[in-house]
Amino acid sequence: MRQLSLPLGILLAASLAALALSVSVGSANVAAGELWAVLRGGGEALSRTLVLELRVPRSLSAFAVGGLLAVAGALMQVLLRNPLADPYVLGLSGGASVGALAAMLGGMGGMVISGSAFGGALLSTLLVFGLAHGTGSWTPSRLLLTGVVVAAGWGAVITLMLAISPAERLPGMLYWLMGDLSYARTPWPPMTLLMAVCLLVIPLGRSLNVLARGPLQAAALGVSVRPLEWLIYIAASLLTAMAVTTAGSIGFVGLVVPHMLRLMLGNDQRLILPACALAGGTLLVLADTLARTMIAPEQLPVGVITALLGVPTFLYLLYRSR
């Protein structure tokens, strides 16, 4: 429990290494010396453009999105006290996808797609929460069921939209649905949100530990349960909406990264939440690097890579855990 700095230090080093790798490799590789020169403000003009204008924004976006998804997943798992919860479990990505696909179907471009996705995500959040709240107070199982059913509804709408959309728009839509970082322009909105939320949840960490043991136990130990649950719900929704808006719906990171870290580091949220931000970010940076280099110059949807990397790793950890 006192060992916070060692695992976080290792994860931070891994994050920096992943980012460095990600900005050096691609259609044209940049050597380590050249990369160092560019980052210090020197280097050749071509490398400068390649690294600073193309790769750094994309890598940082990938990092931020991965971190947001992993933190949102960890928060949802505590809120719903259900290990299967992920950032999308409450239908948020479905709402965002419908928003984004509608904009694409209408032939709109970058910013409109993002805005529409964000709107869809928020609409879905409000819808699920309003319905789960109903006439009484909500319980985690009711919230979960409402979310799952609303997500299924969005799924049907998405299939319908894909079925009626013209063939030339389909690849873009499918890529968006599987997660695609090539739309990401500036990394700062998701990055800022990630850092802000990490700072916010550090003082809440111990309360979250207590909440994970059930609302009555938490209340008996001095936690104001309802306000805390609201805060988690709003924070997790906001994080997910931002992630989906930046990079489409990337599955798996939000489910698997928190569990992987719990299996390795135990269950103290004060450690798990910042560790999720770093590990989720690292995973997505690596996945995105693979996605754009494996069959370069073609790109793969990054969601496929996260699943292909994550599934065996997770199953291995689960298999050898006690």
Next chain:
Amino acid sequence: MSRLEARKLVIDVPGRADGQPLDISLEPGQVWGVLGPNGAGKTTLLHTLAGLRAARDGQVSLDDRPLSRLGRREIAQSLGLVFQDSQDGFPATVRETALIGRHPFLSPWQMERGEDLRLAEAALARLDVAHLADRLVNTLSGGERQRLAIATVLTQGPKIWLADEPTNHLDLHHQTAVMALLAEQAASGHAVMMCLHDLNLAARWCDHLLLLYPGGEACWGPRETMLVPSALERLYDQPLATAEIDGSPVFVPAR
């Protein structure tokens, strides 16, 4: 020293008439036993006294201040609750679980210190579960979990103990050990109220009794005035045979 007072309290048992409002004062040094058949509202009463459930009517106050005006954290600094059964959330070790008893006393930015760890270790040792400190809670037996739940509240160190069937799942030796612990808490100036199903534990260890009838009727008072066989037989709708051992009455169900 703290006292918990219920004034004209009507607990909210769904679908039941109001019944007898409770006027109870839980004073330092007292050990109260709450007796009643299944569904009489014993757990509801404890949760209402802890401020976890709204009352239908009346008021609960902690040191003359209404619970409704106190924050959860402030309540948790004086009042601890042993639940009837604990939920399994995510896996946690026995030591971590006992340590959350310190939660009400730590500021958001504070990590647990050596002192908190020492309190938790002492509580685990007192409840005879120290040897399990590194085990995961979901690998424990029912009785071990129950002792851990009590150790968590002991780590919290409340002035008022509310315990919901604290001897649940416990073997005879540990039943006695837990009752002795609660009696010791009362002797050191704390107040204890517990729900019990075992009349003989109540007769042996409690100095005040509250009988809750299924229809909402209730009576309470010092042990001597409450341990009337006819009243107890009516309470449980069960004929009893009474004996006396070492000066205390012993009740066994008669056929």
